[in-house]
Amino acid sequence: MVEQSDSRPSSARRTALRKADEGSTPEASSFFPITRYYDASEKVLESFEYAAAQNQLDNAFIYGMRYCTFCVESIPKHDYYSSSKFQALKSKTSRQVADVLTKLEHVADLMDMEEIEKERVRKEKEEAERLERERRREAERDKQLAELEARINSFKTADMQSSTATANSSKPDPNQSLEHSAFAKLQMLSGGNKGPAPAPTAPNSHGGIDPPTTDLSQLQPVPPPTVEDASSDEEDDYDDDDGQGGSGAPPPPSYNQASALRQSSYFGPGRDGDDDNSKPKKSVSFSATNQVKLIPPNNKHSRDNGPPSYNDATDSSSNNATKKIKRKKKRKLNIKQVVQIANREYAEHIQSGKIQISKLGTYQGRVRGSTNGCTVISALCASRHLETQTGLTTSLANQVIDQMCVPLLRKIRTKLQLGDGSLIIPSDVHDHLVDAKLLFQHKFVGAAGGNILDPEHLGPVLEYLHFGCDNPKEAAKTGSGHRKAAATLFFKEHVISIVKFPTSTTEAVYDLIDSLPKGGTGVGSRTRCHGIDALRVLLQWYACSKFSPSNIQYLSSHPWEESMADFDPRVFQAFVWSDRPMPKQ
Numbered sequence: 001m002v003e004q005s006d007s008r009p010s011s012a013r014r015t016a017l018r019k020a021d022e023g024s025t026p027e028a029s030s031f032f033p034i035t036r037y038y039d040a041s042e043k044v045l046e047s048f049e050y051a052a053a054q055n056q057l058d059n060a061f062i063y064g065m066r067y068c069t070f071c072v073e074s075i076p077k078h079d080y081y082s083s084s085k086f087q088a089l090k091s092k093t094s095r096q097v098a099d100v101l102t103k104l105e106h107v108a109d110l111m112d113m114e115e116i117e118k119e120r121v122r123k124e125k126e127e128a129e130r131l132e133r134e135r136r137r138e139a140e141r142d143k144q145l146a147e148l149e150a151r152i153n154s155f156k157t158a159d160m161q162s163s164t165a166t167a168n169s170s171k172p173d174p175n176q177s178l179e180h181s182a183f184a185k186l187q188m189l190s191g192g193n194k195g196p197a198p199a200p201t202a203p204n205s206h207g208g209i210d211p212p213t214t215d216l217s218q219l220q221p222v223p224p225p226t227v228e229d230a231s232s233d234e235e236d237d238y239d240d241d242d243g244q245g246g247s248g249a250p251p252p253p254s255y256n257q258a259s260a261l262r263q264s265s266y267f268g269p270g271r272d273g274d275d276d277n278s279k280p281k282k283s284v285s286f287s288a289t290n291q292v293k294l295i296p297p298n299n300k301h302s303r304d305n306g307p308p309s310y311n312d313a314t315d316s317s318s319n320n321a322t323k324k325i326k327r328k329k330k331r332k333l334n335i336k337q338v339v340q341i342a343n344r345e346y347a348e349h350i351q352s353g354k355i356q357i358s359k360l361g362t363y364q365g366r367v368r369g370s371t372n373g374c375t376v377i378s379a380l381c382a383s384r385h386l387e388t389q390t391g392l393t394t395s396l397a398n399q400v401i402d403q404m405c406v407p408l409l410r411k412i413r414t415k416l417q418l419g420d421g422s423l424i425i426p427s428d429v430h431d432h433l434v435d436a437k438l439l440f441q442h443k444f445v446g447a448a449g450g451n452i453l454d455p456e457h458l459g460p461v462l463e464y465l466h467f468g469c470d471n472p473k474e475a476a477k478t479g480s481g482h483r484k485a486a487a488t489l490f491f492k493e494h495v496i497s498i499v500k501f502p503t504s505t506t507e508a509v510y511d512l513i514d515s516l517p518k519g520g521t522g523v524g525s526r527t528r529c530h531g532i533d534a535l536r537v538l539l540q541w542y543a544c545s546k547f548s549p550s551n552i553q554y555l556s557s558h559p560w561e562e563s564m565a566d567f568d569p570r571v572f573q574a575f576v577w578s579d580r581p582m583p584k585q
Contacts, residue, residue, distance in 0.1 A: 008108070008112050009111075009112045009115035009116050009119070010108060010111035010112045010114070010115045013058075013111060013115060014061060014108065014111065017058060017061055017062055017065075018065065021062050021065070021066065023550075024066070025066065025069050025070055025073065025074060026070070026074065026564075026566075026567030027074055027077070027567070028074045028075050028077055028078045029078075029493060029566070030078050030079040030080065030422065030423035030424075030425070030493075031375070031423060031425055031426060031490050031493065031495070031573075032425065032566050033080075033425055033427075034075070034078045034080040034081060034083075034086055034089075035086070035089070036566055037070075037074070037075050037078065037566070038075070038086075038089050038093065040070075040566070041067060041070055041071050041075070041093065044063055044066050044067045044070065045063075045067050045096060045100070047059075047063045048060055048063035048064045048066075048067055048100060048103075051063055052064075052103060052107060055110070057107055057110055057111050057114065060103075060104075060107050061104065061107050061108075061111070064100050064101075064103065064104045064107065065104070067096075067097070067100055068097050068100055068101060068104075071093050071094075071096075071097050072097060075093070079418055079419070079422035079423050079424075080416070080418065080422075080425075082417075082419065083416060083417040083418065084417055085416075085417060334556060335547075335552055335555040335556050336552065336556070338453060338544065339544040339547070339552075342537075342540040342541045342543075342544040343541065343544070345537045345540070345541070346537055346538065346540075346541035349529075349534055349537050349538075353530070354529065354530045354531065354534040354537075355527060355528070355529055355530075355534050355537065355538055356527070356528045356530075357518075357525060357526075357527050357528075358394070358525070358526045358527075358528070359518075359521050359523050359524075359525060359526070360394060360397055360398055360401070360513075360515075360523050360524035360525060360526055361394070361395075361398040361523060362398050362401050362402050362523060362524065363401065363515055363516060363517045363522070363523050363524045364377055364401055364405075364515040364516065364524070366401075366402065367401075367402045367403075367406060368406075369406040369409060369410060369420075370401060370402065370405055370406055370409065371420075371421045372421050372422065372423050373405045373406070373409045373515075374494055374495040374496075374515055374516070375423065375424045375425070375426050375429045375488075375490075375495045376405045376408050376409050376412065376424065376429050377400055377401055377405045377495075377497075377515045378488040378489075378495040378496055378497035378513070378515075379426070379429050379430060379433050379438075379439065379488055379497075380400045380404055380405055380408070380433075380438070381397060381400055381486070381497040381499065381513050382439070382486035382487065382488055382497050382499070382577055383433060383438045383439050383486075384396055384400060384404075385484060385486045385497075385499040386443060386484060386485075386486055386577055386578075386579050387438075391484060391499060391501055392486075392499045392511070392513070394526060397513055397524075397526065401515050401524065408432075408433075408436075409424075411432075412424055412428065412429060412432050415432070416428060423493070426488060426490055426495060426573065426575065430488075430575060439577065440577075440582075442580060442582055442583055443577045443578055443579065443580045444575070444576075444577055445464045445468070445469055445470055445485070445576040445577060445578050445580075446460070446464055446470045446575075446576055447573070447574065447575050447576070448460040448461045448464070448573075448574050448576075449565075449571070449572055449573035449574065450560075450562075450565065450571070450572070451560045451568070451570045451571070451572075452491060452539070452543045452570050452571070452572040453540070453543060453544075453570055454560065454570075457572075458536070458539065458572075461487060461489070461574045461576060462532055462535065462536060464485070464487070464576035464578075465485045465487055465498065465500050465510065465532070465535075465576060466481065466500075466508070466532045467480060467481050468480035468481055468482075468483040468485050468500075468578040468579070468580075469578060469580075479505065480578060480580070481502070481505060481506065482502045482504070482505045482506075483502065483578050483579040483580070484499070484500055484501065484502065484578070484579040485499075485500040485576065485577065485578045485579065486498065486499045486500065486576070486577050486578075487574050487575060487576040487577070488574065488575050489539075489572060489573075489574040490572060490573045490574070491542075491543060491546065491571075491572040491573075492543075492546040492569065494516060494546075496512060496513060496514050496515075496542075497512075497513045498510055498511070498512050498513070498535070499511050499513065507531070508531075508532075509528055509529065509530055509531075510528070510529045510532070510534075510535040511526055511527065511528050511529070512525075512526070512527045512529070512535075512538060512539075512542070513525075513526055514526075514527070543570070543572075547569060551569040554569060555569065555570065
């Protein structure tokens with residue numbers, strides 16, 4: 001066996017594959033024909049054969065293990081597995097399982113070879129990486145040595161240049177003498193030095209002029225006159241008692257009058273006629289008509305016709321406002337949200353009285369021989385509801401569970417070669433009841449199934465019950481909506497019945513009969529729904545209440561797929577009958 005040795009090179013790889021596929025083996029329900037599970041296993045076998053032929057070892061290992069596990073663990077749990085009717089399929093599958101196990105050993109051998117080769121390549125890669133790291137370290141050391149030598153050379157060059165610059169700085173600079181001479185002349189011209197001009201200096205031995213011996217600290221620049229100085233001068237020269245000027249010099253310009261600071265720029269005199277006071281200043285308007293418009297260079301319409309007017313902008317914005325808003329599609333609810341909504345709606349309908357719960361007097365399994373008889377019990381409830389004038393009363397439902405179903409269960413199980421307590425496929429029960437004249441083919445409305453949480457799948461069941469036929473237009477013509485109707489609904493390894501009591505031509509109440517004990521009551525239940533919408537709420541809650549934590553986890557990550565319907569926790573199947581009259585011959 002593949003599982004016996006843990007020391008093989010591919011053991012870790014195969015263990016990881018098994019863990020990744022853990023929990024994916026579906027369960028076989030006895031309410032579906034066993035042949036459907038054998039057919040499903042054949043598809044897995046085909047996938048294994050293809051993967052093995054293509055040398056896709058991981059896929060081949062997974063598909064092979066899935067096939068063997070499903071055939072050895074799941075299918076034998078089906079109640080029809082031991083029936084002699086399916087003995088040929090059983091023997092064929094056993095031979096195929098043995099063949100797949102042999103091929104899985106070969107797959108494991110190929111995996112070992114792959115892992116050995118991978119290990120060799122891995123070691124070679126590690127060695128190459130080690131050599132590359134050493135080469136890089138050597139290159140990095142060489143680079144650092146080269147940089148260090150370059151720095152040492154640059155320091156030597158800088159030291160030589162510094163020595164040369166020091167030697168050159170000891171020579172006299174002829175430009176320095178020229179600067180001192182120019183500064184002395186500037187002081188003389190500005191009147192800042194009242195003493196005698198310094199004697200000219202003779203050229204020195206180098207052919208230049210030595211710096212003047214005058215103390216440069218005494219040559220201070222004369223500050224410009226301030227506003228206060230100008231005011232005091234006016235008072236001294238012109239504000240004497242007789243109003244005559246004290247000196248004949250023209251008065252200096254006032255600070256408030258036009259002056260050289262106003263008439264000239266920093267770089268020279270101003271242009272004639274540019275006096276600020278000679279012309280009135282233009283006022284700048286910031287109205288919309290004087291603002292500068294920035295026209296995009298590529299907008300020909302704007303260049304030719306100018307910027308759009310305010311009205312144009314208003315029209316444009318109003319047009320945008322009237323455009324249709326694209327609404328996002330409604331986000332699909334996850335399973336936890338669906339359960340929360342179902343619980344809330346159910347509680348609201350209970351509180352309002354639209355859904356009412358009552359107890360039955362018994363339950364399936366209380367009487368010996370009725371265990372796992374829900375398929376027969378639900379079909380008999382539908383039969384008794386349609387074939388009696390009063391419909392299915394509570395006392396009649398108790399009789400169905402404790403008395404009527406037991407002999408029928410024994411007879412059908414014997415016919416199908418099933419053991420005591422075996423579940424029975426609904427279609428087998430319906431066929432038997434039709435043969436026994438307990439159900440009638442002309443009263444059969446239709447069958448529906450699929451995802452019980454999908455309104456499109458559950459909707460037909462509600463319509464069949466509400467209209468009493470499979471065509472609403474026919475119901476309007478024939479008035480079949482006021483007829484009694486009944487249904488059997490299979491979900492999660494259990495079958496319940498729904499019976500309809502018309503209260504008017506358009507209204508009715510619907511009772512859900514469950515033969516399993518409900519809560520702490522210890523007996524079955526009868527739940528009445530006032531209206532078809534209340535029945536929808538009840539069925540949604542009923543479905544959500546049956547999901548286990550593992551089901552919730554599965555549904556959170558697996559969308560509905562028709563090809564996997566037989567293995568999906570959401571799958572349901574319903575059969576509907578109506579109290580139709582016998583068609584005329």
